[in-house]
Amino acid sequence: MTGRLGRIRRVSGPLVEATGLDGVTMADLVELGPARLPAEAVAIRDEVVTLQAYEYTGGLRPGDVAISRGEPLSAGLGPGLLGGVFDGLLRSLVGAPEYLFPGRREEPAATTLWHFVPEAKEGDEAWPGVRIGTVDGVGLEHRVLVPPGVAGRLDWVADEGPHTLAEPVARVGEAAIALQTRWPIRRPRPVLERLNGGVPLFTGQRVLDLLYPVAQGSAAAVPGGFGTGKTMLLQQIAKWSDADAIVYVGCGERGNELADTLQELRELDDPRRGGRLADRTVIIANTSNMPMMAREASIYSGLTVAEYLRDMGYHTVVIADSTSRWAEARREFASRTRQLPAEEGYPADLPSSLAAFYERAGRFRTLSGAEASVTVIGAVSPAGGDMTEPVTAHTQRFVRCLWTLDRDLAYARHYPSVSWRGSYSRDAAVIAGWYTGRGDPEWVRRRARVLALLAEADRLAELAELVGVSALPSQERMVLLVGQLIRRAVLQQSATSANDATCAMPKQAALVDAVLTVHDRSVQLVSDGVSATAMEKVDFTPLLRAREDSGSSDVDAVIRRREELLGVLDGLT
Amino acid sequence: MTPPTQLEFCDVRQVVGPLVVLKRVEGVGWDEFAQVRLPSGETRQGLVLEVDEDTAVVQILQGTQGIGLSGVRLAFEGRPLHIPVGEGWLGRVCDGLGQPRDGGPPVFGETLRPVAGAPMNPVARATPSEPVLTGVSAIDALTTLVRGQKLPIFSVAGLPHLELATQIAAQAHAGDEPFKVVFAGMGLSHPDAAAVRDVLEERAAAGELTLFLNTADDPVIERVLTPRLALTVAEYLAFVRGQHVLVVVADMTSYAEAVREVSAARGEVPGRRAYPGYLYSDLASLYERCGRIAGRPGSVTLVPVLTMPGGDITHPVPDLTGYITEGQIVLSRSLHERGIFPPVDVLGSLSRLMRKGAGPGRTRPEHVDLAAQLVAALARSGQAADLAELVGAAALTETDRRYLGFAKVFEGTFLRQRIDEARTLDQTLDLAWQVISMLPRRELAMLDHEALDSHYREVVPDGASP
């Protein structure tokens, strides 16, 4: 691709203006200066093109060259994504130097050989989504498909054997199909149709799977002030959810955290497929000290990778920590281009860009005809913990699940600090239908009882603060008690626990049933005349420790604890 | 090291706040460093904030006092600010821009490095995994500082945060491994600066410390560079020289105010409390410079100190800091008023990396559980104290009274420490056991039997049943 040559005339941080780039269109990629820093065209006025640079522009001067690449900002998609770590523009960080100085880097993957196994043959019909073959690699089977926009007949298919990413493995008319394809990251990849559906995405986190479940292909947001546990919760989902593939976007967050996530994923076994969890994960790391504008792009790179994997027929989850940093990067650039600020300095297109981001989630029929999904889960970091600030407020309009993290719960070291007052799941109804049809009709009942008891316990706790616990009727004191038990025996779940980091659905059901049975028995006992004070003095430790003391799918151990405790209760009469 | 070729210009058209707008400029790049010569012969330093055709906007670090439209010459170095780095910094006391304040010669280095640094490749990082011991019980036991961590101290005006930060800088060590300290003070009063120098004297004399001091009457804008100099020196000592380096910067609120002043002079769209929208990224570009690199021996650990204006933790400086750092140590006014030093609010404080740096093989096997138990017991004591205020201590259950007694001893013997008292880790943890032994054993569900058997010695207060 030979580009047009322009000249830089203004540089102010990531904002660069250039002239002489005739024919450049919005969102085109332009390379700046001798180091050829990537930048994107964001405004065109007469002769002057405004560019958003994706790297540190120190030393760039008026008069330096600007070369238009004649294509929009795109990501290279191919084998080698799973298990890899990339920056916001999807350039590999594995094999890159210890310090990331601006400018072009060698892509180590460019020379890697991939073993291609053809499935289609010369003369077959080809249209977007048709399988040409597979590539051996780590993790999931990598499927080579006819890319969007190519149709006709396969004129040639390569024999089985090693190929680099750029080498063609098939030809349809003029179009050469290589192992790696490029896709403009801001444009959703095409599908046949959107599907409805309510299959739950299992997360392994009880508070979510029980109270605020998320469906495959849905969108969820996790707002919470600093230290409330957003990252820990998202990391847990990355580790334990039952998706085929995870795209984890560290957008403007900590380097140490990413190093840690990476190390853990490399050490943990994938309980569903074998291999390491890292092999089903793509990490996109644009930490807070990496260039701010690449942080803005990282979100779109993540979505594009997820869609690429979806197109192969996989259920994928995109995790973005934190979407607030993405929004802030947009705000920063808007202010440098002197756009009229709307709420709190954010550009007026904040709501529409948030909507567009979460709308890339969904359950789809892919071009190949498979059913596959992209679930989007984004952390939100409200400034000052203020849930009415624009990013948090608008995000709530566009997601189906809101998992609000509560500072008071986190302060009391109740983790995950998902609040049962500020959270919701609009998928709960369809998921209830799914459980009912799949032989666990009790899920609906358990969920409803737990929610009702929590709400009632909260109401009574407020009352007790005014009048004192002892002024409440015994039955109500039992509700306060079960509120405690639900929180401590069911909802709390430590990410650092060996047994309890994830929890299978049957164990979850057993824990909830144990608490509810104990509650029913307590209510019975106080109506039979046992004093509420005596009930409150009972040592509930066996029940409280059941989640920690038994393996993540050990139902029997939970039942034994329940029986043990019921025995103690029966001794009270 | 050939000095870079310089380009000189003198057509000043505007002077606004700390900024100078220069015309008829050619070949100058964004973020370049400039030497500014005033007609009086005085020299200052500047940074290029924007270049637009033949115009450059330059921020003058020492302020624009005395600069007019004529007679000023700006010489551009063709690259961002570099400083010499190396062991020559150790034992030195400098101002906020690295000029000697100790009467010694200018610092020469082994090589030059850009003060802005470059982002560390997250894949090249090694996870922090060993402690930095500070000799302060509240920190070592309950919010363990880990090599490569960033752990700020959140305080309010009037509390002894500078004393605590200085104590940490004076006492911290990494066991037998080589350890150095870089202390950067910004906006300190002269008595404070003198006190810091005094306490750190010994460490400086031992060649283990570099001190950057920007006092309250020094130019405000130079504070924008002070932490960057400190981190640049630290990075080299850590990752080239294999040292464990602790960087203490106080007070980050003064730093953020300098950033805000530059932003206002540029007429940028103000964000919360008029701080610029990029404050998060700006703070991150400092805080994220700490860490470890896989395969290299050293580490950079960062303890920023900041005062929360009006004690408000939602103020942008503590809020954005909390979003970047790995936990926080919060100081409490009420503890301070009760005469307790260091006044660490244990419940509000958290070291997110503690699990990585404490426990078996790192400190002592029971350390993490003991800390969790102490924190849980303090939370429970707080509830008991609230209750006692409502109904009177006499109406409390015996267990609750034991909790009240525990909290008192905790504050009086464990938390409270002399300002020059360095406790070993064993002293700290033994003290913790002594304090937790004020509670009945049945209350200590977070500790395992083995640990309890070997360390727990119940103390039964007079008049209570064991």
Ligand SMILES: Nc1ncnc2c1ncn2[C@@H]1O[C@H](COP(=O)(O)OP(=O)(O)OP(=O)(O)O)[C@@H](O)[C@H]1O
């Ligand atoms: N599920 C959990 N299990 C155990 N500990 C947790 C859990 N969630 C949070 N924590 C504790 O809280 C700390 C902060 O959590 P986390 O890093 O996830 O916060 P965050 O909301 O991402 O904060 P920030 O916005 O600053 O990134 C953790 O280091 C850990 O100590």
Ligand SMILES: [Mg+2]
């Ligand atoms: Mg986080």
